[in-house]
Amino acid sequence: MEMKVETDWIELWQGSEAFSNVPHTHDEWMQVTLPVKGVCHFTQEARSFGLEQGSGLIQPPGTNHHFRIGESAAVVIVKVRERGRGGMASVRRDFEAGAGHELRQRFDADAVVARFRTWMLALIQGQSAADPLAVQEVEHDVLAYVSGLIGMEHGETYRSEPPKGVADPHLLRAIAYMHDCYDETISVDELAALALQSRFHFIRSFREATGTTPYQYVLKLRVDEAMARLRRTETTIGQISADLGFASTSQFHRAFLKMTGMTPKAYRLLQ
DNA sequence: AAGCGCAATGTCACCTATTC
DNA sequence: GAATAGGTGACATTGCGCTT
Numbered sequence A: 001m002e003m004k005v006e007t008d009w010i011e012l013w014q015g016s017e018a019f020s021n022v023p024h025t026h027d028e029w030m031q032v033t034l035p036v037k038g039v040c041h042f043t044q045e046a047r048s049f050g051l052e053q054g055s056g057l058i059q060p061p062g063t064n065h066h067f068r069i070g071e072s073a074a075v076v077i078v079k080v081r082e083r084g085r086g087g088m089a090s091v092r093r094d095f096e097a098g099a100g101h102e103l104r105q106r107f108d109a110d111a112v113v114a115r116f117r118t119w120m121l122a123l124i125q126g127q128s129a130a131d132p133l134a135v136q137e138v139e140h141d142v143l144a145y146v147s148g149l150i151g152m153e154h155g156e157t158y159r160s161e162p163p164k165g166v167a168d169p170h171l172l173r174a175i176a177y178m179h180d181c182y183d184e185t186i187s188v189d190e191l192a193a194l195a196l197q198s199r200f201h202f203i204r205s206f207r208e209a210t211g212t213t214p215y216q217y218v219l220k221l222r223v224d225e226a227m228a229r230l231r232r233t234e235t236t237i238g239q240i241s242a243d244l245g246f247a248s249t250s251q252f253h254r255a256f257l258k259m260t261g262m263t264p265k266a267y268r269l270l271q
Numbered sequence B: 001a002a003g004c005g006c007a008a009t010g011t012c013a014c015c016t017a018t019t020c
Numbered sequence C: 001g002a003a004t005a006g007g008t009g010a011c012a013t014t015g016c017g018c019t020t
Helices: A089-098 A109-128 A132-151 A169-181 A188-194 A199-210 A214-232 A237-243 A249-260 A264-270
Strands: A002-006 A010-016 A029-037 A039-044 A047-052 A055-059 A065-069 A074-081 A104-106
Touching: A002 A109, A010 A109, A010 A132, A029 A039, A029 A047, A029 A065, A029 A109, A029 A132, A039 A055, A047 A055, A055 A132, A065 A074, A074 A109, A074 A132, A109 A132, A169 A188, A169 A199, A169 A214, A188 A199, A188 A214, A199 A214, A214 A237, A214 A249, A214 A264, A237 A249, A237 A264, A249 A264
Parallel strands: none
Antiparallel strands: A002 A010, A010 A074, A029 A055, A029 A074, A039 A047, A039 A065, A055 A104
């Protein structure tokens, strides 16, 4: 038995009762496989292993895989598109910067089942009512769950929660937009509009919720990503600067120096 | 108390020069 | 040619006070 709902940026799927599929690869999707009942027999890159209930597997895009489950087993699969509105790009960053090479995480199976039902219901209602805001709310919630799962310490069971101090869904939408589009030009007016607040009030409420200003928040996202690229690629500093939305290498240099205490070149030489 | 706008101040982005 | 640094205008942030 299968159940599936897909939006532009996420896909939720649940399978149960003797399901199997053929080897395949998702080029644009990051997949989180969550066995909520019984054992999921998983094969990834020609390596087979059993995923027990409560033991999740996180896969970056481009990983060849397939799986099967028995009569009494069930699995939930959450896929998030690597790029797009809603902050999906942050998932890969969290995966690479935060989780390192840890691909498996513990999770609360009962909580995932309950959450999956809530997400499915909200998505079906949102899509049938042509309510993009309702769909976006679910997308952001899914993203927060996946990011939290990736970012937590190995062995810890994830208990999904909204970002501390950020309860306003409109503010969350603006933050998600920042995560998604930090490599593009983002104006405070644009973010304030997303948060349904005036520009001035948005800055205050954002600072109150996150401890930093919107502009500094975006800069930090850019510098964090730059650090990751400096570590793992040979891309020139100028190219990284341009790719991350800095108007010039000089701006990139200053922002990087201010936040890390060293120049991009010095940082790369240390790695 | 919450939400908002104005003005002053601080910081950043753009352009250019210099160094390696 | 790439990386770094300086000067200046533009923009973001903050402090304060007003309105609801």
